[in-house]
Amino acid sequence: MFSRHQKALAVLIDPEDTMPGASMTQLMEVVNACGAAYVFVGGSLVTHNHTDAVVRAVKQQTDKPVVLFPGGLNQLSARADGILFLSLISGRNPEFLIGKQVAAAPLLKKLGMQIIPTGYLLIGEASSASYMSNTQPIPYDKTAIAVATALAGEMLGHRVIYLDAGSGAPQPVPAAMIKAVRQAVKVPLIVGGGIRSFDAAYAALEAGADVIVVGNAAESNPTVLNDIAGAIKTFGSLNIHK
Ligand code: 1GP
Numbered sequence: 001m002f003s004r005h006q007k008a009l010a011v012l013i014d015p016e017d018t019m020p021g022a023s024m025t026q027l028m029e030v031v032n033a034c035g036a037a038y039v040f041v042g043g044s045l046v047t048h049n050h051t052d053a054v055v056r057a058v059k060q061q062t063d064k065p066v067v068l069f070p071g072g073l074n075q076l077s078a079r080a081d082g083i084l085f086l087s088l089i090s091g092r093n094p095e096f097l098i099g100k101q102v103a104a105a106p107l108l109k110k111l112g113m114q115i116i117p118t119g120y121l122l123i124g125e126a127s128s129a130s131y132m133s134n135t136q137p138i139p140y141d142k143t144a145i146a147v148a149t150a151l152a153g154e155m156l157g158h159r160v161i162y163l164d165a166g167s168g169a170p171q172p173v174p175a176a177m178i179k180a181v182r183q184a185v186k187v188p189l190i191v192g193g194g195i196r197s198f199d200a201a202y203a204a205l206e207a208g209a210d211v212i213v214v215g216n217a218a219e220s221n222p223t224v225l226n227d228i229a230g231a232i233k234t235f236g237s238l239n240i241h242k
Contacts (some may be wrong), residue, residue: 008037012215020057028061030222042069044128082114091135119153127166165193175207182208201231
């Protein structure tokens with residue numbers, strides 16, 4: 001679903017913050033108009049079982065692929081086009097490396113959606129994701145550890161590497177780290193967390209991100225997506241990938 005040859009924007013909808021309704025409709029109008037390639041759905045802490053209703057509402061409002069980015073087993077939906085089948089390889093918590101995946105696999109097999117094996121790295125400071133997963137993120141300046149971890153993820157068979165500074169991160173993943181990981185692995189690279197502006201998006205893309213993920217900034221001000229999509233356009237691609 002992801003490509004190393006065309007840069008793309010994914011907009012993240014956290015079902016804890018955005019339910020079907022006026023604010024989702026407003027967000028989806030901008031998502032459709034700005035040329036985002038994907039909608040991701042998921043969150044670190046979702047306290048209800050309405051993810052399916054959120055995915056249904058999103059699918060009613062866009063034809064872009066909807067990809068689950070689940071923080072837990074209560075965030076699955078048969079209506080999604082695919083799932084980032086995450087293994088939290090920056091951490092050492094077996095539940096998030098393999099435990100939840102074992103619990104989810106039989107159900108996912110029945111649902112038949114595209115499974116995207118994803119080596120997931122939390123970067124930077126403590127975040128909701130690091131807290132909820134009981135794992136330590138890789139510090140912003142420990143580039144060599146991020147590179148070694150991403151390499152191990154690729155060697156283990158992950159098809160995508162996702163560097164995430166965490167939702168609402170004060171600083172995005174540093175360009176130097178993205179660049180070093182990009183040089184080390186061949187698989188597509190997703191980068192997210194704290195990307196709120198054209199400049200931050202441009203820096204991540206220039207450093208080698210193939211897909212940038214924007215959540216919080218779009219939830220609080222959907223029109224920022226137009227600026228961020230502009231950063232994608234400067235790299236000559238704004239496309240929907242299947
Ligand atoms: C978090 O990468 C995503 O998992 C998006 O982060 O909400 O900060 O954009 P933001």
